[in-house]
Amino acid sequence: xxSDTSPxxxxxxxxxxxxxxxxxxxxxxxxxxxxxxxxHDGAKESIFPPFDQSTYGAQLFWLALTFGAxxxxxxxxALPRIGEILEVRRDRIEGDLAEAERLRQKTxxxxxxxENELAKSKAKAHxxxxxxxxxxxxxxxxxxxxxxxxxxxxxxxAEARIQKTKADALLNVDEIxxxxxxxxxxKLSSKVSAKAAKDAVSRIxxx
Amino acid sequence: xAGTDPIKQFxxxxxxxxxxxxxxxxxxGGFSLAFTNSALFMVLTVGLIAGYLILSTRGRGLVPxxxxxxxxxxxxxIANMIRSSAGSEGMKFFPFVxxxxxxxxxxxxxxxxxxxxxxxxxxxxxxxxxxxVMSVVIIYGVYKNGFxxxxxxxxxxxPLVVLIIVVPIEILxxxxxxxxxxxxxxxxMLAGHIVLKVFAGFVVSLTSMGIFGIFGAILPFGMTIxxxxxxxxxxxxxxxxxxxxxxxxxxxxxxxxH
Numbered sequence: 001x002x003s004d005t006s007p008x009x010x011x012x013x014x015x016x017x018x019x020x021x022x023x024x025x026x027x028x029x030x031x032x033x034x035x036x037x038x039x040h041d042g043a044k045e046s047i048f049p050p051f052d053q054s055t056y057g058a059q060l061f062w063l064a065l066t067f068g069a070x071x072x073x074x075x076x077x078a079l080p081r082i083g084e085i086l087e088v089r090r091d092r093i094e095g096d097l098a099e100a101e102r103l104r105q106k107t108x109x110x111x112x113x114x115e116n117e118l119a120k121s122k123a124k125a126h127x128x129x130x131x132x133x134x135x136x137x138x139x140x141x142x143x144x145x146x147x148x149x150x151x152x153x154x155x156x157x158a159e160a161r162i163q164k165t166k167a168d169a170l171l172n173v174d175e176i177x178x179x180x181x182x183x184x185x186x187k188l189s190s191k192v193s194a195k196a197a198k199d200a201v202s203r204i205x206x207x
Numbered sequence: 208x209a210g211t212d213p214i215k216q217f218x219x220x221x222x223x224x225x226x227x228x229x230x231x232x233x234x235x236g237g238f239s240l241a242f243t244n245s246a247l248f249m250v251l252t253v254g255l256i257a258g259y260l261i262l263s264t265r266g267r268g269l270v271p272x273x274x275x276x277x278x279x280x281x282x283x284x285i286a287n288m289i290r291s292s293a294g295s296e297g298m299k300f301f302p303f304v305x306x307x308x309x310x311x312x313x314x315x316x317x318x319x320x321x322x323x324x325x326x327x328x329x330x331x332x333x334x335x336x337x338x339x340v341m342s343v344v345i346i347y348g349v350y351k352n353g354f355x356x357x358x359x360x361x362x363x364x365x366p367l368v369v370l371i372i373v374v375p376i377e378i379l380x381x382x383x384x385x386x387x388x389x390x391x392x393x394x395x396m397l398a399g400h401i402v403l404k405v406f407a408g409f410v411v412s413l414t415s416m417g418i419f420g421i422f423g424a425i426l427p428f429g430m431t432i433x434x435x436x437x438x439x440x441x442x443x444x445x446x447x448x449x450x451x452x453x454x455x456x457x458x459x460x461x462x463x464x465h
Binding site for chain 1: 331
């Protein structure tokens with residue numbers, strides 16, 4: 001029960017004492033009459049602590065001391081150090097990025113020059129191949145025409161020889177036939193003149 | 208029920224005192240310089256931040272370790288925040304904005320531990336931080352722009368008749384900036400921790416009431432868990448909001464013309 005009623009009471013009392021406190025400041029002359037019992041002793045039990053002016057001096061003093069110390073420690077040591085760490089890291093990262101960019105450009109250059117070379121040599125190889133091919137073609141054509149000429153010459157010679165042989169053969173055929181006929185007729189009729197046989201053969205051959 | 212008092216967590220406890228400055232003859236008034244739980248957690252916060260950032264970046268690794276990565280991410284997070292809202296000129300204030308953000312964030316996160324003190328739950332701290340921001344804005348704005356800083360209150364390209372209405376509004380909004388800046392952070396941290404403690408207190412009170420109380424405690428227990436998550440979010444979000452608003456105000460100091 002005490003817990004939910006006491007704050008209200010104490011707050012009220014605290015406010016009352018604060019107004020009293022300001023009055024005390026205004027009427028400092030009165031303080032001499034009233035003596036000790038105004039603020040410090042009687043009020044200490046029930047005064048709301050955040051409004052207890054008797055503690056203000058000590059709090060302000062220690063706040064100034066500690067906050068001042070904190071400010072100086074931050075300004076002189078901690079923050080410059082963290083700032084430096086961040087700076088060094090940023091520089092390092094930027095440097096690394098620039099280096100990476102430089103290397104990348106170098107690589108690109110190397111790749112492009114390589115590709116250039118490759119295209120050039122490809123073209124060259126193509127050219128050489130083309131050249132070789134055409135020269136081979138020419139050579140081949142020359143050789144072929146030579147061979148063809150040779151062949152036609154040989155062919156005509158051979159044809160002439162065949163013709164001659166044929167004619168010779170045909171001549172020989174007549175002779176052989178005549179002889180055969182003589183032989184045949186001789187064997188069949190025992191007597192036949194060479195002239196008659198020859199006539200007969202020429203008749204058959206022509207007919 | 209001393210353990211469930213939701214206000215007790217905000218009490219300032221003196222560990223040892225260095226005496227007071229400016230006290231009168233009766234030992235009254237003046238500033239006590241006592242080392243309190245609030246001071247302890249401010250020292251812890253600063254020690255954690257500085258220790259982490261400095262130790263995790265000790266190796267200066269080109270490839271960051273996981274610990275170093277967190278430092279670098281927080282650096283870039285704040286740097287981007289400033290660049291996007293105040294331009295690259297705002298990077299002058301980088302250490303200041305970075306200190307603000309980490310200080311509020313880590314002290315809020317520390318405050319989430321049970322029995323730990325939440326530095327930003329005291330109005331004087333958030334007011335001091337907000338006034339610090341506004342002083343930086345005004346001093347730098349005047350130093351850099353001179354009287355031109357007053358252009359902040361006069362939006363350009365607006366007819367004279369409307370200006371009569373707009374200028375007072377602009378001035379009022381400028382004056383309310385430190386108020387809203389400090390009260391937002393203070394209110395969020397204070398209210399969140401009170402609500403959290405109230406619900407946690409319900410759990411304690413109810414469980415001491417026997418078997419039905421234990422069943423009844425399930426609901427506030429769930430609420431406490433949910434609120435704890437919410438408070439982590441609020442703590443981080445308020446640090447972010449405070450910082451981004453600082454950046455926006457610094458932008459006004461750098462470029463006063465709208």
